Amino acid sequence: MPYLAGFATALSLIVAIGAQNAFVLRQGLRREHVLPVVLTCALSDALLISSGILGLGALLTRSQLALDIAKWGGAAFLYTYAFLAARRAFNPSAITPTSNAPAALRTVVLACLGFTYLNPHVYLDTVVLLGSLANQRGTMGRWLYGLGAVTASFTWFFSLGFFSRKLTPTFARPRSWQYLDTAIALLMTTLATWMLLP
Template identity: 85%
Template sequence: MPVLAGFATSLSLIVAIGAQNAFVLRQGLRREHVLPVVLTCALSDALLISSGILGLGALLTRSQLALDIAKFGGAAFLYTYAALAAKRAFKPGAITATDRGPAALRSVVLTCLGFTYLNPHVYLDTVVLLGSLANQRGTDGRWLYGLGAITASFTWFFALGFFSGRLAKVFSRPRAWQFLDSGIALIMATLATWMLLP
């Protein structure tokens, strides 16, 4: 069934811990602007998957310039965020989930958009891979496949954003945030380096 196939494939691609998931997890733990963040991620996936079904994937794979811009811009963005996470982790008196005011909504959403659109792998996963798999289902099945893939994205991001708040008690200690931010910094730096490899 196209809907279930799209759901399963999409979920398998987005569940892996990456830059975007780490950011959503952190916002969920802080219980800070969670709804705008998960909506930004899920609606972006819906847009990218739909674009792939409409043929944008074939166009992207032919443009080396577009791939290079995404590659180097994304790596620079990830290295910057890795440095910020490392600074939070290793400075004395690391913050907890509740000991500072929330970041501005605009800043959080812009950061979330950066994690989404400055990552070249998001285009490979959603536009190219999911788009081409959907189009293999023919005219009638491709949008059902896309619906399944989009539903998986909404399911995952809402679950990650809202259920991670249940761990807030664990993250009431500064040491837990130091470990989380250290892990985020390592993930971001590793992904940025991997992005630059030939």
């Protein structure tokens, strides 16, 4: 069934550890603007998957300029966030959710949009891969496949954002936040460097 195939394929792509998931996890643990963050991620995936079904993937793969902009812009964004995470890790007094003021909603949403749209791999996964797989299933089947993929995205991001708070007791200690931010800094640096490799 196209719907289940789309759900399974999209979930396998989304669950992979990445910059966006690390950001959603951190916001969930902080219990800070979680609903806007997960909605931004899931609705963005819905937009990108739909665009792929409508043929945007074919256009993107033919535009070297678009790929280069996404590559260099995405790497710069990830390096910046890695630096901020490393700075938090070396400053324990500003790590726990209760020890510093929550970030403004606008700042959080803009960061979330950056993790989504400045990552060239999101276009390869959603627009190109899922879009092309959906278009192999005929007129009606492609939209059922896309609906399954979008459902997987909503399921994953809402689960990650809202169920991560179950880990809150573990992150009541500053040391746990240091470990998390150190891991995030290393992950972002690795992803940014990998993005720039030929």
